[in-house]
């Protein structure tokens with residue numbers, strides 16, 4: 001089945017040599033039963049409107065459907081710069097990135113995509129960045145001398161709505177079968193900046209629906225079912241009411257630092273909630289552990305507490 005799917009994609013490989021096609025197929029099929037990672041970022045809700053709301057008014061699927069399947073961390077934090085590009089690149093590099101927030105500056109430490117591709121030799125279509133903001137193209141690769149563009153992710157850029165990001169994500173998952181994906185929904189942040197509360201909370205509920213649909217898609221695709229780790233988190237929160245309220249963000253107040261974190265996957269503890277403190281920069285090394293790849297410049301820790309047992313990891317070499 002997988003063979004047929006890949007062979008049905010020659011349109012995008014017309015220019016490829018037979019050699020490339022011959023190496024791409026065994027590589028993709030070798031990933032069939034190995035771990036995958038989807039980093040699902042909802043840009044900029046406050047914790048007080050997600051898991052910090054005891055009624056969970058705006059996140060019915062995250063609370064009722066997804067939380068029982070995974071591990072919820074209630075003290076997960078951005079202790080770096082609480083704006084969009086620094087937050088996203090801190091997630092993918094495992095280091096606190098203080099880069100410009102306008103898309104003009106790339107991270108200086110390698111991303112999870114570069115670690116994955118350099119270690120495994122995977123082609124570019126095995127890793128994807130699918131954001132709702134053009135400026136997040138900087139998540140695809142770093143300026144690090146040992147890594148960089150040669151090992152970057154495919155970036156699907158465009159300033160688009162959450163529904164359009166979701167549609168792009170499903171198309172990529174169905175057709176390209178990437179192993180490592182960052183997807184980012186922007187509507188919550190943009191609605192928050194508008195200052196209209198009803199739009200802001202409606203966007204949170206919209207994102208809640210799309211992450212639930214994403215999980216359901218993953219579980220009915222044999223390439224992803226029962227072998228995909230879905231991390232659901234944020235780049236930053238928004239000001240708490242004592243520091244300006246929900247419209248903006250970017251300082252060190254508790255509202256800006258406190259993030260959503262829920263993770264689901266084969267070795268992840270189900271129906272588990274922990275108040276242990278973890279950081280946004282811990283995601284990269286944890287994802288690298290799942291993929292069984294080194295992440296030598298990442299500074300976070302591996303979040304062992306989320307796992308039932310150490311994950312078995314990806315096998316990057318054929319048996320000798």
Ligand SMILES: [Zn+2]
Pocket residue numbers: 043044083084085189235236
């Ligand atoms: Zn943001």
Ligand SMILES: [Zn+2]
Pocket residue numbers: 238239240243248249250251252253254255256
């Ligand atoms: Zn703040």
